[in-house]
Amino acid sequence: MAVTNAPVDPAPIGFLEEKAHRLRRHMVKMASGKGQGYLGQGLDIADLLAALYFYEMRYDPADPKWPERDRFLLSTGHYSIGLWAALVECGTLRTDELSTYGGDGSRLDMSTLDSTPGVEMTGGSLAQGLGQAVGVALAHKLDKRDAKVFVELSDGELQEGSTWEAAMAGRQFKLDKLVAFIDCNGIQADGKLVLDVEPVADKWRAFGWDTMEIDGNRMAEVVAALQWARVERGVPKAVVMRTVPGKGIPTLEKREKAHFVRVGDDEWGAIADELEKTRG
Numbered sequence: 474m475a476v477t478n479a480p481v482d483p484a485p486i487g488f489l490e491e492k493a494h495r496l497r498r499h500m501v502k503m504a505s506g507k508g509q510g511y512l513g514q515g516l517d518i519a520d521l522l523a524a525l526y527f528y529e530m531r532y533d534p535a536d537p538k539w540p541e542r543d544r545f546l547l548s549t550g551h552y553s554i555g556l557w558a559a560l561v562e563c564g565t566l567r568t569d570e571l572s573t574y575g576g577d578g579s580r581l582d583m584s585t586l587d588s589t590p591g592v593e594m595t596g597g598s599l600a601q602g603l604g605q606a607v608g609v610a611l612a613h614k615l616d617k618r619d620a621k622v623f624v625e626l627s628d629g630e631l632q633e634g635s636t637w638e639a640a641m642a643g644r645q646f647k648l649d650k651l652v653a654f655i656d657c658n659g660i661q662a663d664g665k666l667v668l669d670v671e672p673v674a675d676k677w678r679a680f681g682w683d684t685m686e687i688d689g690n691r692m693a694e695v696v697a698a699l700q701w702a703r704v705e706r707g708v709p710k711a712v713v714m715r716t717v718p719g720k721g722i723p724t725l726e727k728r729e730k731a732h733f734v735r736v737g738d739d740e741w742g743a744i745a746d747e748l749e750k751t752r753g
C-alpha cells in the first residue's frame with residue numbers, strides 16, 4: 474500500500490507554506506467561478522490543511538477509503554472550499570472540477586457531502602463533527618487500529634451543547650489518537666461572535682483534554698502542534714488555533730462581514746492578484 478504523505482522530519486516548512494499558498498489559489502479559483510462562497514474560512518484553515526495533507530496524515534490520495542488511513546473530519550461543512558482545495562492538490566479530486574464549485578451536479582458542493590471522495594462526514598448541520606470523530610476514534614480503539622483521527626471545529630460550534638457532550642466522552646474513553654483543531658476565527662454568521670466563548674483553551678483543559686494554543690496561520694506553529702500531538706498521554710488533544718478569516722488576501726482580511734464572500738465579477742482579478750503579491 475502506497476502511503477504518499479507519511480511524516481517527514483525535519484518539517485519542510487517552506488514546502489508546506491507553498492502548498493498552503495497553492496490551496497488558497499485553488500480556493501480563489503472556486504469562489505470566482507461561482508462568484509461567491511465561504512472563501513474567508515477556507516483561507517483561514519489553509520495552513521492546517523496543507524500541514525495535514527502534505528506532512529502529517531497517512532492518507533493515500535488514490536485510495537481515499539484505505540482502511541488504515543488517518544481520518545480528517547471537517548465539522549464545519551461550509552468550510553468545504555478548503556477541503557476541496559486540499560483534495561484537488563493531493564490528487565483525490567481533479568483540477569478541472571475547481572470551476573464547478575457550488576454548481577448543480579458538482580462534487581464540490583458549498584457544504585460537504587460524504588459522497589465526494591476523500592470526505593469523511595457530511596456537514597451542514599453544525600456541532601456534529603466532534604461527536605462523530607469521538608465515535609470513529611472509539612471504534613478504532615476497540616478494533617486496536619493505529620489510525621489517528623483529526624477533527625476541525627469552529628468557535629461558533631463551541632456555543633452548542635453537543636460539542637461539550639462529545640468533549641466529555643472523548644476524555645472518558647481516553648481517546649489519545651483524537652486531535653481536535655478549534656478554528657477560532659472570531660466570527661460567526663453575522664459578524665463577530667455573539668456569545669462569548671472565551672477562555673477557549675481553559676475550557677478544553679477543564680474538560681480534561683491536553684491543550685495548546687497556536688497562531689493557526691503560522692506554519693511553524695501548526696507543524697509544532699502536530700508534532701506535539703503525536704505523543705500519546707492517555708487523553709485527547711485540543712489545538713486552539715487563532716486564525717484570520719480571509720488570510721492571505723488583505724482586502725478580505727479587513728472585511729468586517731467575512732462569513733460569506735460575494736464580490737462583483739470585475740473584482741475577482743484584483744483579489745487573485747492580491748494573493749500572489751502577499752506571497753511575494
Ligand SMILES: Cc1ncc(C[n+]2csc(CCOP(=O)(O)OP(=O)(O)O)c2C)c(N)n1
Binds near residue numbers: 599660
Ligand atoms: C446547527 C446549525 N445551526 C445554525 C446553522 C447556520 N449557520 C451556518 S454557518 C453559521 C456560523 C457559525 O459560526 P462558525 O461555525 O464559527 O462559522 P464561521 O462564521 O466562522 O464560518 C451558522 C450559524 C447551521 N448550519 N447549523
Ligand SMILES: [Mg+2]
Binds near residue numbers: 629656658659
Ligand atoms: Mg467562526
